[in-house]
Amino acid sequence: MKKIKVLVVEDSLVFRNLLVQSLEKDNALEVVATASDPFEARDKIIKYRPDVMTLDIELPRMDGLEFLRKLMPQYPMPVVVISALSEKVFDAMRAGAVDFVAKPTVADRKQLDSFLCNELPVKIKVASTARVSRYKKPVMFDNNYSTSSKSETNLIAIGASTGGTEAIAEVLRDFLTDIPGTVVVQHMPPKFTEMYADRLDSQCRVKVREAKNGDVVTKGEVLIAPGGDEQMSVVKIADNYQVVLKKGERVNGHCPSVDVLFNSVAEAAGPHAIGIILTGMGRDGAKGLLKMKNAGARTIGQDESTCVVYGMPKAAYDIGAVMHQEKLQNIAKKTYNLINQG
Known part of the structure; x- marks a missing residue:
């Protein structure tokens, strides 16, 4: 079976290595490249043509959210965002990311193992099947549209x-x-x-x-x-x-x-x-x-x-x-x- 090609974008060397080592243990996944910032990620996308990219939101040189907004119109691809507790993940979803996963605390071994061995690999596999083309947002229907007073739906x-x-x-x-x-x-x-x-x-x-x-x-x-x-x-x-x-x-x-x-x-x-x-x-x-x-x-x-x-x-x-x-x-x-x- 053809492996899912993954690009890991993460600025922390320690956490990036953890991600790579863990994902490489999954027979369905292949980490084809890593990047520490969006500019390096852009070059790696062109060179390696990954199937899925994992993207940290907090990155040097360019914010991960800004990178996503620039990337998706030109090179739509499945993206799984890795983020600490932040409303930015919902901005990322709106910008075109397929899904997100909460960044674990490295000191919490149980949480980290669950993230590395279960949550992230599953999210990547699901993302590889996702439709990333965006439909046009329609005009909202008439604001005067209302429910009937006789309706029995409650x-x-x-x-x-x-x-x-x-x-x-x-x-x-x-x-x-x-x-x-x-x-x-x-x-x-x-x-x-x-x-x-x-x-x-x-x-x-x-x-x-x-x-x-x-x-x-x-x-x-x-x-x-x-x-x-x-x-x-x-x-x-x-x-x-x-x-x-x-x-x-x-x-x-x-x-x-x-x-x-x-x-x-x-x-x-x-x-x-x-x-x-x-x-x-x-x-x-x-x-x-x-x-x-x-x-x-x-x-x-x-x-x-x-x-x-x-x-x-x-x-x-x-x-x-x-x-x-x-x-x-x-x-x-x-x-x-x-x-x-x-």
Whole structure:
């Protein structure tokens, strides 16, 4: 099998050597070159034609984010960003990076081993399959578009993974303040989810925040599942939906898991919910979306042409869980159409 050619861009010699030594142990990967700054990286890209580049954000001579913005229009390629806790990772996603991984503390051996042996190699392999061409951002639909007062839809659930930070943002930016309460699982490292929610809150008309145990899901508000070791589900208490965060095992390799959320929404809301599955690798969310559909919910899946990775939506589509397949730029409008149908 042909190996995935990797270019490692990292200014720290010690950490760069750690990355190379670790990645070279994976039979599916080949580190063809390394670079300590963007100018060296540019020359190595031209010479070695890597399949995937890992990119540190904090680099000398030129910031990694600035380099990414210059690179992608001229030489689009899959990029996995390695970053300490910083909002810059979301700017990098918007600039065209496929995914990011939290930079570990070298002194924490357990965290470092997990990063080197599991997280980063998996991200690189997924990135090698990603679609890096960008669709044109559409004009936002009519701001006067609104939900019918007769609508019986009162809960929306969204799940995504690779490429999902931008996909979710595209959908939420088109939501208005009359949208039913919305719950979201996006596979993301701990602490980044709060930062992501705060960022979306500043960009959207709806309120967006990281979910807390016991939160009531309310109209015009979006709750993002926190990254970490807790699964997020929804229960119905009286006339309200309430968030439950509980420590649990990984499901489909993830915590939080889209399937856990979707399964709970199927039970709590049945036909009063809409499920949306967006770009991501793997099958997380497919069975849960089918359970939602079977409970009477309407379901939407992102189409292949606008996915960074057409994994999760395809898995859901293949088992009959997706009722409406839509381009990303049409999903918010389709959601409103479904709400107003009943």
